[in-house]
Amino acid sequence: MSYSIAIHLLSAVIWVGGMIFAHNSLRPAAVQVLEPPLRLELWVQVFRRFFVLVWGSIALILITGYWMLFNYFGGFAGAGNHIHIMHGAGWIMVFVYMYVFFSPYRQLKHAVIVQDYPLAGAQLNRIRKLVGLNILIGMSVIIVASAGRYI
Numbered sequence: 802m803s804y805s806i807a808i809h810l811l812s813a814v815i816w817v818g819g820m821i822f823a824h825n826s827l828r829p830a831a832v833q834v835l836e837p838p839l840r841l842e843l844w845v846q847v848f849r850r851f852f853v854l855v856w857g858s859i860a861l862i863l864i865t866g867y868w869m870l871f872n873y874f875g876g877f878a879g880a881g882n883h884i885h886i887m888h889g890a891g892w893i894m895v896f897v898y899m900y901v902f903f904s905p906y907r908q909l910k911h912a913v914i915v916q917d918y919p920l921a922g923a924q925l926n927r928i929r930k931l932v933g934l935n936i937l938i939g940m941s942v943i944i945v946a947s948a949g950r951y952i
């Protein structure tokens with residue numbers, strides 16, 4: 802349990818913390834400093850690296866989460882409400898991320914290659930909103946997961 806909870810938490814920190822950094826620090830700074838072509842190219846390069854970490858984090862969160870659930874809580878029947886909420890909200894986060902990866906991110910990459918910057922900007926805007934949504938869900942999940950057992 803000690804290893805799995807540590808890996809589970811670390812993965813959640815990397816995923817949610819990375820999104821908050823990108824959304825709340827890097828995005829406004831890039832708007833201030835860079836013109837659209839360079840800024841959009843920067844985001845493609847940022848996402849290319851960050852999404853590798855996100856795929857890894859998701860895999861580790863799911864593996865360790867189900868491992869703890871079935872080895873220490875005896876499956877869904879033995880789990881408290883905070884775990885059920887984490888489980889449901891966690892999957893919503895995964896689906897939102899997969900949608901970002903396979904739809905607007907793909908279109909952003911293509912639009913940057915063909916230098917269609919208005920289209921690229923529109924896709925970046927979609928990603929911004931969806932990442933904002935996942936930040937809100939992720940922070941709620943962390944609150945429920947950590948405080949839930951004391952409620």
Ligand code: HEM
Pocket residue numbers: 806809810813817862863865866867869870874884887888889890891892894939942943946947948950
């Ligand atoms: C989607 C499948 C997931 C499963 C099956 C799962 C399962 C679990 C289990 C069994 C625990 C131990 C609970 C306890 O000790 O009371 C746990 C802890 C935790 N999980 Fe998840 N989890 C999932 C997703 C997530 C996600 C997406 C996040 C955050 C973004 C997250 C954040 C946490 C945190 C912060 C804890 C630590 C609670 C604590 O010990 O204080 N989990 N998870």
